Amino acid sequence: MERVNKILNNKKYLSYMKAIDHMEKNRVFCRHNIEHCLAAARIALLLSYEENLDVPKELIYAAALLHDIGRAEAEKDHREISGELAEDILTDCGFNKDEICEIKYAIACHGDDTTAKENSFRGIFYRADKLSRNCFMCSAKGECYWAEDKKNSYLKV
Ligand SMILES: [Fe+2]
Numbered sequence: 397m398e399r400v401n402k403i404l405n406n407k408k409y410l411s412y413m414k415a416i417d418h419m420e421k422n423r424v425f426c427r428h429n430i431e432h433c434l435a436a437a438r439i440a441l442l443l444s445y446e447e448n449l450d451v452p453k454e455l456i457y458a459a460a461l462l463h464d465i466g467r468a469e470a471e472k473d474h475r476e477i478s479g480e481l482a483e484d485i486l487t488d489c490g491f492n493k494d495e496i497c498e499i500k501y502a503i504a505c506h507g508d509d510t511t512a513k514e515n516s517f518r519g520i521f522y523r524a525d526k527l528s529r530n531c532f533m534c535s536a537k538g539e540c541y542w543a544e545d546k547k548n549s550y551l552k553v
Pocket residue numbers: 463464474506
């Protein structure tokens with residue numbers, strides 16, 4: 397996990413995460429902080445084992461840490477921007493071209509409903525991103541834009 401720890405110490409990464417924390421400090425809905433990223437990583441890793449995908453841990457954690465950084469520049473369509481910003485950081489942290497391509501693909505698809513049921517890296521990552529949200533305990537649940545059937549109104553294991 398050496399390269400993932402490099403991401404956590406990467407100056408550009410830290411500046412994007414700090415900007416998001418600042419932008420979201422009064423946000424009543426789910427935030428896109430390190431807790432969200434790590435929850436998504438852990439759930440994606442579990443799903444990868446459960447679904448016999450064996451996606452390398454470092455790819456899962458890298459995608460999870462970086463998937464929302466585009467929000468530092470634009471909330472809407474942040475996925476594409478996250479991928480662009482991630483490429484630079486991933487290169488700095490020693491990921492090769494093929495790995496970067498896989499990670500960027502998972503990042504780009506994390507809002508694409510059509511990938512939700514896929515038995516693939518992007519499929520488990522899509523689900524992990526959503527499963528990381530504790531809608532059942534959220535005080536803003538009533539105003540949240542997520543469709544009722546998408547919300548985690550109970551624990552899904
Ligand atoms: Fe996102």
